[in-house]
Amino acid sequence: MNNIIKRYIPQILAILFVVLIFGFLTLNAQTNMDNRGIDFGFGFLSQESSFDVQFSLIEYSGSDSYARAFLVGLLNTLLVSFISIIICTILGVIIGVARLSSNYLIKNSAAWYVEFFRNIPLLLQIFFWYYAALRALPMPEKANAWFGVTYMTVKGYYIPAMVWENLNIFLYCGLAAIIAIFILRNYANKLRDTQGKQIPVLLYSVGLLIVLPLLSFLFGGVSLEFEIPELKKLSKISYIYEGGISLPPELIALVLALSLYTSTFVAECVRAGIEGVSKGQKEAAASVGLTPNQVLKLVIMPQALRIIIPPTTNQYLNLTKNSSLAAAIAYPDLVLVFAGTALMQTGKAIEIVSITMLTYLTISLTIAAIMNWYNKKIEIKEK
Amino acid sequence: MFKIIKQLTSIVAMFAVLFAFSNETMAAKKSKTLENTKKRGFVRCGVSQGLPGFSNADESGNWTGIDVDVCRAVAAATLGDATKVKFTPLSAKERFTALTSGEIDILSRNTTWTLSRDADIGLTFVGVNFYDGQGFMVRKGSGIASTSEFKNGTSVCTNLGITTELNMRDFFDSKGISYEPVVFEKADEVVAAYDAGRCDTYTTDKSGLAAQRTKLSAPDDHVVLPETISKEPLGPVVRQGDSVWEDIVRWSLNTMIEAEEYGVNSSNADMMKTSNNPAIKRLVGAEGELGAAFGLDNDWNLRIIKQVGNYGESYKRNIADTGILPDRGPNELWTKGGILYVPPAR
Numbered sequence: 001m002n003n004i005i006k007r008y009i010p011q012i013l014a015i016l017f018v019v020l021i022f023g024f025l026t027l028n029a030q031t032n033m034d035n036r037g038i039d040f041g042f043g044f045l046s047q048e049s050s051f052d053v054q055f056s057l058i059e060y061s062g063s064d065s066y067a068r069a070f071l072v073g074l075l076n077t078l079l080v081s082f083i084s085i086i087i088c089t090i091l092g093v094i095i096g097v098a099r100l101s102s103n104y105l106i107k108n109s110a111a112w113y114v115e116f117f118r119n120i121p122l123l124l125q126i127f128f129w130y131y132a133a134l135r136a137l138p139m140p141e142k143a144n145a146w147f148g149v150t151y152m153t154v155k156g157y158y159i160p161a162m163v164w165e166n167l168n169i170f171l172y173c174g175l176a177a178i179i180a181i182f183i184l185r186n187y188a189n190k191l192r193d194t195q196g197k198q199i200p201v202l203l204y205s206v207g208l209l210i211v212l213p214l215l216s217f218l219f220g221g222v223s224l225e226f227e228i229p230e231l232k233k234l235s236k237i238s239y240i241y242e243g244g245i246s247l248p249p250e251l252i253a254l255v256l257a258l259s260l261y262t263s264t265f266v267a268e269c270v271r272a273g274i275e276g277v278s279k280g281q282k283e284a285a286a287s288v289g290l291t292p293n294q295v296l297k298l299v300i301m302p303q304a305l306r307i308i309i310p311p312t313t314n315q316y317l318n319l320t321k322n323s324s325l326a327a328a329i330a331y332p333d334l335v336l337v338f339a340g341t342a343l344m345q346t347g348k349a350i351e352i353v354s355i356t357m358l359t360y361l362t363i364s365l366t367i368a369a370i371m372n373w374y375n376k377k378i379e380i381k382e383k
Numbered sequence: 384m385f386k387i388i389k390q391l392t393s394i395v396a397m398f399a400v401l402f403a404f405s406n407e408t409m410a411a412k413k414s415k416t417l418e419n420t421k422k423r424g425f426v427r428c429g430v431s432q433g434l435p436g437f438s439n440a441d442e443s444g445n446w447t448g449i450d451v452d453v454c455r456a457v458a459a460a461t462l463g464d465a466t467k468v469k470f471t472p473l474s475a476k477e478r479f480t481a482l483t484s485g486e487i488d489i490l491s492r493n494t495t496w497t498l499s500r501d502a503d504i505g506l507t508f509v510g511v512n513f514y515d516g517q518g519f520m521v522r523k524g525s526g527i528a529s530t531s532e533f534k535n536g537t538s539v540c541t542n543l544g545i546t547t548e549l550n551m552r553d554f555f556d557s558k559g560i561s562y563e564p565v566v567f568e569k570a571d572e573v574v575a576a577y578d579a580g581r582c583d584t585y586t587t588d589k590s591g592l593a594a595q596r597t598k599l600s601a602p603d604d605h606v607v608l609p610e611t612i613s614k615e616p617l618g619p620v621v622r623q624g625d626s627v628w629e630d631i632v633r634w635s636l637n638t639m640i641e642a643e644e645y646g647v648n649s650s651n652a653d654m655m656k657t658s659n660n661p662a663i664k665r666l667v668g669a670e671g672e673l674g675a676a677f678g679l680d681n682d683w684n685l686r687i688i689k690q691v692g693n694y695g696e697s698y699k700r701n702i703a704d705t706g707i708l709p710d711r712g713p714n715e716l717w718t719k720g721g722i723l724y725v726p727p728a729r
Contacts, residue, residue, distance in 0.1 A: 050553075
């Protein structure tokens with residue numbers, strides 16, 4: 001009994017303290033808002049937003065609600081974070097491994113890259129990529145075609161749009177291929193464990209991924225056409241490309257800046273991870289007759305990943321939060337659209353800022369949860 | 384004995400009631416904001432982050448502009464010194480929060496007076512110190528002479544948090560033109576992007592366009608289109624709930640405008656004390672007790688005119704002489720063909 005009290009009293013007190021502080025803050029905000037004639041409420045979310053957004057992944061116009069504007073901003077934030085996380089991971093792994101190379105030139109270039117990009121403030125890099133790119137890129141009418149059909153211009157990168165027929169059948173085939181690969185992998189593992197036989201799983205997987213969707217074109221009635229952007233005149237000196245998809249320069253600059261900056265930190269995580277695996281492991285693996293590839297795949301990487309994942313998770317979280325700097329260069333992310341324009345139009349500062357904070361918290365916690373799950377999966381499982 | 388005590392208490396109680404009552408009427412005339420301002424010794428004024436002609440700081444941190452002059456006028460009226468102002472540069476996004484949270488006492492930052500702002504968010508607009516309207520700037524070489532020549536796909540640069548975003552949408556929607564809004568947080572970034580060719584046109588209030596044009600690499604290559612797509616009455620804002628402070632700011636602005644109407648300016652204000660026109664005499668504090676209504680002395684308006692000048696002087700100094708908008712347009716007095724008209728100070 002005495003023990004229970006000793007254990008729980010401090011915790012209950014701590015919770016009470018937190019609740020009291022929050023209660024006080026809420027009450028204080030409420031009285032102050034009452035005094036100033038500001039009313040609190042989320043009713044505005046269903047009102048018509050009456051403003052347009054430059055770039056949106058979903059159908060949106062000014063006659064939609066603020067809630068939909070929020071969704072537009074959220075999706076744009078997720079888009080830029082997702083692309084940047086993928087690019088920064090690929091770049092980070094390459095640079096991280098390059099730093100450990102025995103080749104003097106590769107090793108030092110990688111080191112210079114890391115030192116350069118991680119030591120310049122991110123906002124400056126965003127401005128640099130945006131304004132440098134804007135200054136350097138040609139006007140639409142002077143742009144040369146890249147790969148014949150894409151145009152990199154000051155107004156954006158224009159690429160052909162894909163016009164699908166029976167897209168859903170194609171997607172189902174892709175899904176079927178993925179499921180088939182999982183089944184194959186399980187079967188291969190079982191075969192290896194019980195009979196010691198090896199199947200080239202990777203080769204089969206690639207084959208499945210190519211063949212199944214290809215079949216949908218031949219027999220499923222799926223067809224794909226490309227809509228190629230074409231130059232259109234707006235005024236005597238101003239042109240634009242019509243048709244196709246336009247990736248705004250804001251998005252490109254932001255992805256460049258975020259992924260180059262964060263890749264330096266990921267590279268350091270990767271380097272630390274690989275260097276953290278003791279030499280003895282490699283030598284022991286080689287001495288039992290594994291090939292160098294197998295050594296890397298089966299011995300070094302599984303151990304290195306355990307060291308790499310937790311700090312890399314931090315970098316992904318940082319990248320997502322840093323994407324809110326988008327507002328500086330007019331990329332319509334959550335902060336610009338919702339905590340910017342919507343806040344201005346409605347004046348609901350407390351509501352909007354708290355929704356925005358909660359949203360970032362949710363995104364970050366989700367990323368952390370996924371990475372923790374992955375980390376658990378690759379942890380040493382002691383029996 | 385007991386009776387006397389009873390009588391005495393009732394007399395005391397009566398006085399107490401009387402006293403309490405008179406105290407309350409006194410309190411009604413008192414302004415908490417004014418008291419705090421006097422205690423602090425300076426007026427806290429929210430301005431823009433740099434808009435030439437309206438509120439702009441030079442290298443040594445001196446603020447000038449017609450929005451700045453409104454705050455200076457209030458400082459002259461309440462504290463007796465037009466220089467006793469602390470300016471807080473605010474982005475469009477921060478401005479209302481800064482005012483409602485009590486960080487500043489006047490927001491004089493080219494802010495458009497609209498119904499929803501006035502009614503919704505704990506703000507009160509006190510008047511109009513500049514009649515503006517939203518317009519478009521384009522490159523001269525484009526050959527575009529009117530907004531009706533915009534085509535589908537026009538990219539439009541503007542900055543965040545002003546009625547411009549709504550007006551722009553109303554305008555393009557009503558014309559059935561699709562457009563690409565490129566919205567920046569700060570005006571300087573809009574200028575840089577428009578200058579680099581990111582956008583075909585730049586839209587904001589016409590006064591803003593005129594001011595920002597001077598920041599472009601080749602100002603003469605750009606032209607502001609004649610059409611005005613919205614009404615933008617810009618004026619100072621105060622917090623809701625302090626009606627005396629609201630009146631002080633309103634009548635400080637009105638004094639400047641009325642002084643111009645009666646030809647009273649910073650150099651002749653003292654001489655006007657002996658004028659034959661009672662309206663002029665009231666304007667320079669030589670007749671009537673106008674200041675008492677807000678708890679100020681009688682020279683409050685004279686100080687505004689002497690230290691800051693009348694509206695015409697302020698406009699000339701900040702907007703006309705700097706080449707931003709030499710033509711006063713609607714911001715001329717009603718007696719001279721404009722729409723500047725204020726209630727009489729009497």
